[in-house]
Amino acid sequence: MLFNSIDFAIFLPVVFLLYWFFANRNLKFQNFIIVVSSYVFYGWWDWRFLSLILFSTILDYSIGYKLNKENHQTKRKILLWTSIIMNLGFLGFFKYYNFFLDNFIAAFSFFGTEVNTNSLNIILPVGISFYTFQTLSYTIDIYKRKLEPTKDLISFAAFVSFFPQLVAGPIERATHLLPQFYRKRTFEYSKAVDGMRQILWGLFKKIVIADNCSRYANMIFNNSDEYSGSTLVLGALFFTFQIYGDFSGYSDIAIGTSRLFGFNLKQNFAFPYFSRDMAEFWRRWHISLSTWFRDYLYIPLGGSRGNTWIKIRNTFIIFIISGFWHGANWTFIVWGTLNAIYFLPLLLTNNNRNNLKIVAQGKSLPTIRELSSMLLTFGLTAFAWIFFRAKNIDHAFSYISKIFSTSLFETPILHEEKKALIIIILVMLFVLTEWFGREEQYAISNIGYFEKRIYRWGLYLSICFLIFIFQGKQQEFIYFQF
Known part of the structure; x- marks a missing residue:
């Protein structure tokens, strides 16, 4: 169901x-x-x-x-x-x-x-x-x-x-x-209302963002030989937002539904695409799995204690097993290995816990340095997602090699360009909403702070309208296969 x-x-x-x-x-x-x-x-x-x-x-x-x-x-x-x-x-x-x-x-x-x-x-x-x-x-x-x-x-x-x-x-x-x-x-009425609000936001992430991004991600990844490097970059970005909207959307619906029955589940995503380094990303992405591996595998192995070899060994073990947990394909193992490579320099230089607080906390805009760090981390993450999405290793390397070709500088071409442009604008609005709600448990939690009911219901109805307009063929959640 x-x-x-x-x-x-x-x-x-x-x-x-x-x-x-x-x-x-x-x-x-x-x-x-x-x-x-x-x-x-x-x-x-x-x-x-x-x-x-x-x-x-x-x-x-x-x-x-x-x-x-x-x-x-x-x-x-x-x-x-x-x-x-x-x-x-x-x-x-x-x-x-x-x-x-x-x-x-x-x-x-x-x-x-x-x-x-x-x-x-x-x-x-x-x-x-x-x-x-x-x-x-x-x-x-x-x-x-x-x-x-x-x-x-x-x-x-x-x-x-x-x-x-x-x-x-x-x-x-x-x-x-x-x-x-x-x-x-x-x-508790207030808890139930908050649960319904989080369910609504989760449905928006899934139906409006993830399912619509998946249409173009699938089109580009499944026919990658036919597209230029610039279009393949778009495909990777579409999948980057697809998997986040899909999985964090599921978590929002699950947490919100639990609240309807009087239960509190832990936050599973804490706005990971605003991370300033890969260590922070893994503290914010799929938190329940990351902390599970940390507590039941990484720490028993010795964690970051011991000599340099032990640190390197434990880092690769934890990320490779995490990748293999996702599925029986070498692409997931390479994806996990790549994230270990990203993470290792931070661990070895003792910089893996530099960014524990929310980025630009209490401010509307990040500093230039924070923005640069977020864009770099986001780019590395999107690159790694190519292996996660590819059918096999050969497909992943073929996809990447075409990105790093002269066709990278061509104008991207997509079918139904107007609709694709609308989806890109929606993703940008989604990112903006997440940014201004990043200090909450979920992005639209602060809607509940609006004193006037007309404002709250105006936003609720707008989200419902977008869900109704942009719903397409019903799609399963990506993580069902894991």
Whole structure:
């Protein structure tokens, strides 16, 4: 079920009414409604994969309970690794089986040996990477004695399958989200209004920005041999805003929807395209995944402690695995490696934490130095996205080589130039709105500060009008495939 679908537009009010009007006085019943609703939401794609969520829920609930009772360190490690191997085993099979098989065959073919094996027609369960990491954090935190295991299976099942963030995050920690299922929740009008406002902004990002940018990004990337270098630069920029609008739009809808039910999810995007260096970018982009890898992989490996070799090793490990998490393709691994190369000089010179505050905080405009740093960081990011979007490595290098050719100085040519120009203007207005809202949790949060209702509703109706005018063919969210 897509957030930008009629199905969800019907589903959400029904669940909302059941949750607040029929189960308002019973916390366990509210949690039960969340579990049932979440399973319906996920089963809308393919009901067969509900068994995976159920298995993961029971597995980590049981192991978490046993970890808390067990004091023998060796047995505790066995329990922990059982959870890790089982969860990552399912993830690896569904997501990476054919990738490793194909590369295994290619390696033997390189040495002149033919290996006859058949790839499997494996369907990737939607959101498996997200809920796998969410349940793993629960088990790991109990093992580290940072969290007490829950005895309430319904609450834990609700935590694992919570439908707003089940499919594409944010990846919530049990330490933050799970306790919210224990507490009595009362309806708060102001919180619900704020949630609806964030949902509206997320839909705008997805439908108006991402889906319209995707039309031109797909056109250019899928036919890159036919376009000049200058047009390919436009294609990379279209994809840069497509992936941001698509993924951060999903996060906004998920966070806003959660707020309707009395839950607070953590911010997943903090205006990353206004970053002044790559370290700041990765503190602001897909925050829930970046911090997950930091806490459960990078720091246990030694982090930035130790000698220069350890710092280099850990940086490349974290970024390469992050790239591989996104998909079974060498393009993602190269994308992760490239970001490690971007990040490493900042780490080695101890400049990776220079920009912790919001750029130009309290000011309308950045300084020339800040603007230059933002443009450089944005350019490096857009360049790396070429590998992320390309079909394969050859396609990526072909695309890049044409950018760095004499055709870079030709006038870009696009089909339906007038519509493309309108989309570019909309993107510019979108960036301007994000800039003036960058100190908030999401860009239009400050609309709620307007005292006069006519101003608020004027902006709401304008956004709704743009969504209605620029909606096209319904498209899935990019991160569903991860």
